[in-house]
Amino acid sequence: MTTTPLSTEAASIATPGGANEDLALTGPQFALVLDGATAEPGASTGCGHDVRWLVAEVGTRLARALLHDPDARVPLRELLHDALAELAADHGRTCDLDNPCSPTATLALLRLAGDTVEHLVLGDSTVALRDRSGAVQVVTDDRLERLIHLPWAELRRHRNRPGGFWVAGPRPEAARRALAGSLPVAGLGTAALLTDGAARLAERYGCGWPDLLELLEREGPVQLVERVRAAELRTAPGRYPGKHQDDATAVLCRFESHESHDSHDSHERP
Numbered sequence: 001m002t003t004t005p006l007s008t009e010a011a012s013i014a015t016p017g018g019a020n021e022d023l024a025l026t027g028p029q030f031a032l033v034l035d036g037a038t039a040e041p042g043a044s045t046g047c048g049h050d051v052r053w054l055v056a057e058v059g060t061r062l063a064r065a066l067l068h069d070p071d072a073r074v075p076l077r078e079l080l081h082d083a084l085a086e087l088a089a090d091h092g093r094t095c096d097l098d099n100p101c102s103p104t105a106t107l108a109l110l111r112l113a114g115d116t117v118e119h120l121v122l123g124d125s126t127v128a129l130r131d132r133s134g135a136v137q138v139v140t141d142d143r144l145e146r147l148i149h150l151p152w153a154e155l156r157r158h159r160n161r162p163g164g165f166w167v168a169g170p171r172p173e174a175a176r177r178a179l180a181g182s183l184p185v186a187g188l189g190t191a192a193l194l195t196d197g198a199a200r201l202a203e204r205y206g207c208g209w210p211d212l213l214e215l216l217e218r219e220g221p222v223q224l225v226e227r228v229r230a231a232e233l234r235t236a237p238g239r240y241p242g243k244h245q246d247d248a249t250a251v252l253c254r255f256e257s258h259e260s261h262d263s264h265d266s267h268e269r270p
Helices: 051-067 076-091 152-158 172-177 196-203 209-219 221-234
Strands: 006-013 022-026 030-036 105-113 116-122 126-131 136-140 179-184 188-194 248-255
Touching: 006 022, 006 030, 006 221, 022 051, 022 248, 030 051, 030 188, 030 248, 051 076, 051 105, 076 105, 076 116, 076 172, 105 126, 105 188, 116 126, 116 136, 116 172, 116 188, 126 209, 136 179, 136 209, 188 196, 188 209, 196 209, 196 221, 196 248, 209 221, 209 248, 221 248
Parallel strands: none
Antiparallel strands: 006 248, 022 030, 030 105, 105 116, 116 179, 126 136, 126 188, 188 248
16 A cells, blocks of 8 residues: 655745744645735724734634544635634624734645645645656736735725635635645655745746755755845845745645555565
């Protein structure tokens, strides 16, 4: 029989001089990253909690649900929906969840389910999967990118709305709009989960996705983030829309097949 355990390496590094609003969590069969959305400058959120609190709450509730479902029976969208609904039920007693500026986060999630690798992406985080031939499949949600040029006051009207973009926060139905899919684990070698601060090595700075995965496999998540920081320092502020520097989080997942002997093995029986 062939088993395929999941091994992971992770790094989450704040913007220099800032507090880290990203989070990476891993378990025996899963890995996830979250990226707290930047608060609108000067806007009231209607919430007594900050983005880091929301990221921690969503992450821990989702990780707990994954751990309580070791046979991967519950679909990922449903797990996320229930985690957000549970959070909203607790959160809504003290905060105004209808405020369009309330804290939110993007996320990327991967789960090993038997002979299948499942993934889910909500917002501008990324899952990249590399097969044993070196080919890379990238799953990212570009719905926010299409609207990022809008001013804050207009952008907020598109958040968690049909035709706009979807992020994890006070509206559990956002989970239904996440990008989700699956692939056979056979033939897969590695996968990467990246917040946009780490994915910019490919999205901004010209590193091809196969090269990014190769770097991650060879040198690890910390070195990948260090490459991002070096590229940011070489680039003039304002060259790209959005933040010049950002929190950066990367998780490397390896799928390692092992053959186990059956009962006819001479070492098992005489």
